[in-house]
Amino acid sequence: xxxxxxxxxxxxxxxxxxxxxxxxxxxxxxxxxxxxxxxxxxxxxxxxxxxxxxxxxxxxxxxxxxxxxxxxxxxxxxxxxxxxxxxxxxxxxxxxxxxxxxxxxxxxxxxxxxxxxxxxxxxxxxxxxxxxxxxxxxxxxxxxxxxxxxxxxxxxxxxxxxxxxxxxxxxxxxxxxxxxxxxxxxxxxxxxxxxxxxxxxxxxxxxxxxxxxxxxxxxxxxxxxxxxxxxxxxxxxxxxxxxxxxxxxxxxxxxxxxxxxxxxxxxxxxxxxxxxxxxxxxxxxxxxxxxxxxxxxxxxxxxxxxxxxxxxxxxxxxxxxxxxxxxxxxxxxxxxxxxxxxxxxxxxxxxxxxxxxxxxxxxxxxxxxxxxxxxxxxxxxxxxxxxxxxxxxxxxxxxxxxxxxxxxxxxxxxxxxxxxxxxxxxxxxxxxxxxxxxxxxxxxxxxxxxxxxxxxxxxxxxxxxxxxxxxxxxxxxxxxxxxxxxxxxxxxxxxxxxxxxxxxxxxxxxxxxxxxxxxxxxxxxxxxxxxxxxxxxxxxxxxxxxxxxxxxxxxxxxxxxxxxxxxx
Amino acid sequence: xxxxxxxxxxxxxxxxxxxxxxxxxxxxxxxxxxxxxxxxxxxxxxxxxxxxxxxxxxxxxxxxxxxxxxxxxxxxxxxxxxxxxxxxxxxxxxxxxxxxxxxxxxxxxxxxxxxxxxxxxxxxxxxxxxxxxxxxxxxxxxxxxxxxxxxxxxxxxxxxxxxxxxxxxxxxxxxxxxxxxxxxxxxxxxxxxxxxxxxxxxxxxx
Numbered sequence: 212x213x214x215x216x217x218x219x220x221x222x223x224x225x226x227x228x229x230x231x232x233x234x235x236x237x238x239x240x241x242x243x244x245x246x247x248x249x250x251x252x253x254x255x256x257x258x259x260x261x262x263x264x265x266x267x268x269x270x271x272x273x274x275x276x277x278x279x280x281x282x283x284x285x286x287x288x289x290x291x292x293x294x295x296x297x298x299x300x301x302x303x304x305x306x307x308x309x310x311x312x313x314x315x316x317x318x319x320x321x322x323x324x325x326x327x328x329x330x331x332x333x334x335x336x337x338x339x340x341x342x343x344x345x346x347x348x349x350x351x352x353x354x355x356x357x358x359x360x361x362x363x364x365x366x367x368x369x370x371x372x373x374x375x376x377x378x379x380x381x382x383x384x385x386x387x388x389x390x391x392x393x394x395x396x397x398x399x400x401x402x403x404x405x406x407x408x409x410x411x412x413x414x415x416x417x418x419x420x421x422x423x424x425x426x427x428x429x430x431x432x433x434x435x436x437x438x439x440x441x442x443x444x445x446x447x448x449x450x451x452x453x454x455x456x457x458x459x460x461x462x463x464x465x466x467x468x469x470x471x472x473x474x475x476x477x478x479x480x481x482x483x484x485x486x487x488x489x490x491x492x493x494x495x496x497x498x499x500x501x502x503x504x505x506x507x508x509x510x511x512x513x514x515x516x517x518x519x520x521x522x523x524x525x526x527x528x529x530x531x532x533x534x535x536x537x538x539x540x541x542x543x544x545x546x547x548x549x550x551x552x553x554x555x556x557x558x559x560x561x562x563x564x565x566x567x568x569x570x571x572x573x574x575x576x577x578x579x580x581x582x583x584x585x586x587x588x589x590x591x592x593x594x595x596x597x598x599x600x601x602x603x604x605x606x607x608x609x610x611x612x613x614x615x616x617x618x619x620x621x622x623x624x625x626x627x628x629x630x631x632x633x634x635x636x637x638x639x640x641x642x643x644x645x646x647x648x649x650x651x652x653x654x655x656x657x658x659x660x661x662x663x664x665x666x667x668x669x670x671x672x673x674x675x676x677x678x679x680x681x682x683x684x685x686x687x688x689x690x691x692x693x694x695x696x697x698x699x700x701x702x703x704x705x706x707x708x709x710x711x712x713x714x715x716x717x718x719x720x721x722x723x724x725x726x727x728x729x730x731x732x733x734x735x736x737x738x739x740x741x742x743x744x745x746x747x748x749x750x751x752x753x754x755x756x757x758x759x760x761x762x763x764x765x766x767x768x769x770x771x772x773x774x775x776x777x778x779x
Numbered sequence: 780x781x782x783x784x785x786x787x788x789x790x791x792x793x794x795x796x797x798x799x800x801x802x803x804x805x806x807x808x809x810x811x812x813x814x815x816x817x818x819x820x821x822x823x824x825x826x827x828x829x830x831x832x833x834x835x836x837x838x839x840x841x842x843x844x845x846x847x848x849x850x851x852x853x854x855x856x857x858x859x860x861x862x863x864x865x866x867x868x869x870x871x872x873x874x875x876x877x878x879x880x881x882x883x884x885x886x887x888x889x890x891x892x893x894x895x896x897x898x899x900x901x902x903x904x905x906x907x908x909x910x911x912x913x914x915x916x917x918x919x920x921x922x923x924x925x926x927x928x929x930x931x932x933x934x935x936x937x938x939x940x941x942x943x944x945x946x947x948x949x950x951x952x953x954x955x956x957x958x959x960x961x962x963x964x965x966x967x968x969x970x971x972x973x974x975x976x977x978x979x980x981x982x983x984x985x
Binding site: 253260266277288 | 820822825826829833837838841842848851852854855858859862863891892920921924925928939943944946964967968971974975978979982983
C-alpha cells in the first residue's frame with residue numbers, strides 16, 4: 212500500500228470499516244511509514260477523546276423545571292387550537308378600530324380619572340383562578356387593588372382573585388412581590404401604583420402609574436413579550452433584571468421615567484418613539500421628548516457645541532417633537548395601532564402616509580421610521596433594514612441619517628447575523644459620523660466583528676484606536692482585555708499582550724477581567740521564558756484568587772501541584 | 780490477535796441483535812401505542828415520551844451548543860416541535876431518527892442565531908507549554924477539542940458530533956439530516972481533518 216492509498220482509507224481504517232485484506236495492508240504500511248503511522252495515531256487520539264467528551268448530568272429539579280416549561284407551552288398551544296376552532300372571525304380592520312378606541316379610552320381614563328379611582332377587592336371567590344399566571348407571593352404592609360368599574364373604597368387586595376386588569380397600589384412602608392408562572396418576579400415598592408394590563412402566556416404587560424418596580428424577568432421564549440410602560444416610556448425585555456421608577460408631574464413634559472438595568476439589556480422607548488438599548492449597569496431617563504443616557508453625555512456634548520446653554524440634556528435619538536403638523540393625526544393613529552399590537556394595520560396606515568406625494572419630508576421620514584420599528588417588532592428584520600435604507604436615502608438631516616445607519620448596522624449584526632454587511636455599515640457610520648452619538652459603540656462593535664471574522668490585525672488596530680480615543684470610557688477595561696487576548700491567543704505576540712495584561716492588573720485591579728488578566732500575564736511570561744517571573748505571577752494568582760477558575764492550571768504551572776503529589 | 784478481537788466483537792454484536800429481535804416486537808408495539816396516544820394530544824403519553832427521550836435530546840443538543848442557557852431553550856423547543864409535529868409523524872423512519880432530526884435542526888437554528896458577542900464564551904484556549912506538558916495537556920485537551928469543534932463549520936460539526944460522539948451510524952446520519960451517504964462521509968472526514976489540523980501539535984504530543 213502506498214501513502215496516498217493509506218491516507219485515502221485513513222478514516223475507514225480508524226473506524227474499522229476496511230475489509231480484512233485492506234486492513235492488513237494498512238497495518239503493514241503503518242509499521243513501515245512513520246508519517247502515516249503518526250496520522251493514524253493522531254486521528255485515533257482525536258476519536259478517543261471525542262467519544263469521551265463529557266456532558267454535565269442534570270438533577271431532577273432541572274428536568275422538572277424543563278418539563279414545567281414544556282407543559283405550559285403545550286397548554287398554550289392547545290388553548291390556541293381551541294380558540295381557532297371556536298372563535299368567530301373578525302375582520303382585521305374592525306379589530307384595528309377597536310384597538311384605537313381602546314387605546315384612546317385607556318388614555319382618557321388614565322389622565323382624567325386616575326386620582327378619583329376607587330379601590331376595591333373583588334369578593335367573589337368563584338372567580339379564583341387556580342391556574343393564574345400571576346400571583347402575589349409576598350405582601351408587606353397595606354396593599355390595595357382596584358378596578359374602575361367597582362365602587363368599593365380602599366379594601367385590601369384579595370390575593371385569591373385574578374389580578375389581570377387591576378391596579379395595585381402600595382401604601383407608605385408597604386411592598387408587594389408578584390410572581391409569574393415561569394418564576395419571574397416583579398417587586399412593587401412603597402407608594403406605587405401599577406396596572407396589570409395583560410398577563411397570559413404570550414404577553415405580560417404592566418403600566419406603572421406612579422412609584423418604583425423592580426423586575427427580574429427570566430428569558431422569554433420566542434413570541435413572548437414582557438413590557439412595562441409608563442405615561443412617557445416603555446421597557447421591553449427578553450430576560451433580564453431592571454428597576455423602573457416613574458416620577459409623575461402635573462406637567463407631562465416634566466414627568467420622568469428612570470430605568471436602571473441590573474442585568475442583561477432592555478429596550479427603552481419613550482412616547483415619541485425614541486428608542487435606546489440600555490445595557491447592564493447603566494441607567495437612562497426618559498421624558499416625553501428625549502431619553503438621556505448619562506454615560507453618553509460626554510460624547511454628545513462634544514458633538515453638539517452649538518447647542519444652547521439650557522439644553523444640557525441631550526436627546527439620544529434624533530427624532531424631535533416639533534415635526535408632526537400635517538398628518539399628525541394619522542401618525543398618532545398608527546402609533547395607537549402599534550401600541551395595541553396591530554402591527555400589520557399600523558404598517559398599512561404608515562405606508563398610506565408616506566406614499567402621499569406632497570407630504571413634508573419630516574413627516575415622511577417619521578412614518579418610515581415608525582414603519583421600520585413595526586417591522587422590527589414583527590421580527591422581520593430584512594424589511595426593517597430596507598425601510599431604514601429608505602430613511603437613509605431620503606433623510607434631510609444628519610441626525611436622521613446617523614440614526615438610520617446605526618440602526619441598520621445593529622440589525623445586521625444582532626438580528627440577521629450578516630456580519631459582512633454589518634462591517635460595511637459600521638465602517639460607513641464611523642467615516643460619516645466620527646464624533647457621532649454611537650461612535651464609541653460602533654468602534655467597539657466593528658472591532659469585535661473583525662475579531663470574529665479573524666481579521667486580527669484590523670481588530671487590534673480598532674481596539675487601540677478606541678483606547679486612545681475614549682480613555683475615560685467605562686468599557687475600557689473590557690477593550691483592553693479583548694486586545695490582550697488577540698495579542699496572546701490570535702497573534703502570538705506575547706510582549707504586547709504582557710504589556711496589556713499588566714496595564715489591566717495595575718489600573719483595574721478590581722475589575723471582572725483582573726483575574727483572567729493576571730493568569731494570562733503569567734502565561735505570557737512563561738512563553739517568553741521568563742520562568743521565575745512567571746512562577747511568581749502564578750503564585751500571585753493563587754494567593755489572590757484561591758477559588759479562581761484557573762487554580763488547577765496555575766498550581767501545575769507554578770509546580771505546587773506536582774510537588775504536593777510527589778510528596779504524597 | 781486483531782482477527783480474534785474482531786470476531787469476538789462480531790459475535791457480541793450478533794448476540795445483541797438476536798436479543799433485540801426477540802423483544803423487538805414488544806418494544807415497537809408499546810412505543811407505537813405511546814406515539815399514537817401522544818399524537819392525539821394525550822399529555823400523559825407525551826410526558827412519558829419526554830421522560831424516555833429527554834437524555835438523548837439533552838446530550839445531542841448540549842454537544843452542539845454547550846452554552847447552558849441555549850441548551851435549556853433548545854431542549855424545550857425540541858419537545859415543543861415534537862408535540863406540534865407528532866400528528867404528522869408517519870413512522871417511515873425510526874422515531875429516534877426523527878427525534879434527532881428535530882433536535883439537530885433546533886440546535887442549528889440556535890447556532891445560526893447565536894450572537895457574535897458570545898464568541899467570548901469560547902475562550903478557553905491555553906498557550907502550549909514547555910514544562911509539565913503531559914499534565915497540562917491532559918487537563919486541557921477536552922477544552923481544546925471543544926474549541927476546535929466549535930471552530931469547524933456547523934454542517935461538518937453536526938456530522939462529527941452525531942458520528943464520533945453520539946455514535947450514530949453513517950446511514951442513520953444520512954436519514955437524520957436527509958442527505959446522501961457520500962455527503963455524510965465527506966463532511967465527517969473533512970470535519971475531522973479540520974479539527975486535527977487545529978489540534979495537530981497537541982495530538983502529536985499526547
